[in-house]
Amino acid sequence: MESIYSVNDLELCAETYGDPADPAVLLIHGATASMLWWDSRLCTDIAARGRFVIRYDQRDTGRSTSFPVGAPGYAMSDLAADAVGLLDALGIERADVVAQSMSGGTALILGVDHPDRVASLTLVSTSTGDEGLPPPSPDMPHLGTPDFDAPTAVEEYVVRAIEAEAAGHFDESAARALVVQDMARTRNYEAAMTNHYAMTFDAPRNGSFADLTMPVLVMHGDADPLLPLPHGEAVRDAVPGARLVVLEGMGHGLSAPYWKAFVDEVVAR
Template identity: 85%
Template sequence: MTTYQVNGIELCAETFGDPADPAMLLIHGAGASMIWWDAELCTALAARGRFMIRYDQRDTGRSTSFPLGAPGYAMSDLAADALGLLDALGIERAHVVAQSMSGGTALILGVDHPSRVASLTFVSTSTGDEGLPPPSMPHLAEPDYDDPAAVEEYVVRAIEAEAAGHFDEAAARALVRQDMARARNYRASLTNHYAMTFDAPPYSSLARPVPVMPVLVMHGDADPLLPLPHGEAVRDAIPGSRFVVLRGMGHGLSAPYWKTFVDEVC
């Protein structure tokens, strides 16, 4: 893992594979650091001829943390961070894969910087349109952030609620403990992305008879956070996009679906 100076902040990133291969940039969802993209998955993608990049977005992991509840940045700043990281790595163009809320970040890259994007993949994301079905997950009470055990339990139970039956408690707990240990401010990681300014363009901005780059939309049909119609709305907003339904998958890209994911994005 290496820390890069980007846009006046520090971003921690890790790469896998041969830098001569086509680059693929992984952007995880709100509050999730790079390690939510499992190293085994990144290695499998690299074995398919991709130079893999995962990174801690601002306010996650070892990257710069901002004032709690008042981060002062926008989603467009997250997109600028992604471009700045590519610049720091000497990469002109990358396949961009975005999970959940970071679909908005990927959309900015595709609309405003199409020359830097070889393809776009949206995983478990949404257009955010009114009328889409609400989450069906149970409500989890916010933890006492001064109690690490309570925070750990809160995040583990959130993973369980999103998993739709594909829940490995030992793996989830290990992930959360590692994530907490790496974070500069874990409370900011869990909250600040929801407090930023959302200035992404509408998904219809990519709607053209032929997309400017290949677009893949992947969504689990058992997603309790963003039910399947959210993924269908992204598909419908981008004519020409390819839509893959992952049968039985919840919100997170769980291990039983890694092979399918690798096959589809490579």
């Protein structure tokens, strides 16, 4: 069941799975994505393997606090502070942190600036952001900007974006059901779709990838059209001792055919 927690003078909506006595796994999805993008069946699968799973709506997504469109007034370090605050609210000392795409930056800040709260990091479909890494595939369509006053247009835009990133593993009905549910429960969907890109992308105060001391796993699809595989390889190379698992045929999103491999790796941390 979803619950609202008071964290850093705002409201964060979170949902947990499993026994709170088990080791915690904190799932942080990417830009614009609410906790629903971590499928509930996937969360249940992780919990069934002896983990206490937390998924949550970051600022400007889902049922969590929304900020003015285009002017969020926060930084990526604030998103990391929210994650720490949520662990505090749940009475959790340390968690295995799993971060997707843009939230690899949030996880980096957590790991460098709050290492006592992070048992391990799993970075999925993310990047170092270094210059010289390959751009998105030229085959990805340019979708433009939807008319946020037309919900059906917004729905279609997000469904098509999911399709573009899926590298062939696309379930139209599941994608549309996700988007419809997400739009219905989000406080301000225009803010959700724009504000993560308008925030300040700051760096850790105390170092960089090379300063991570906890176990780090990098998972990346070799068919990722948004952040091609060299981005994942760059993360692996930047972190001493990091391990890279290449998921053959996977695109940018963690699609259902890869859930078992993902769960196996997460519970092995």
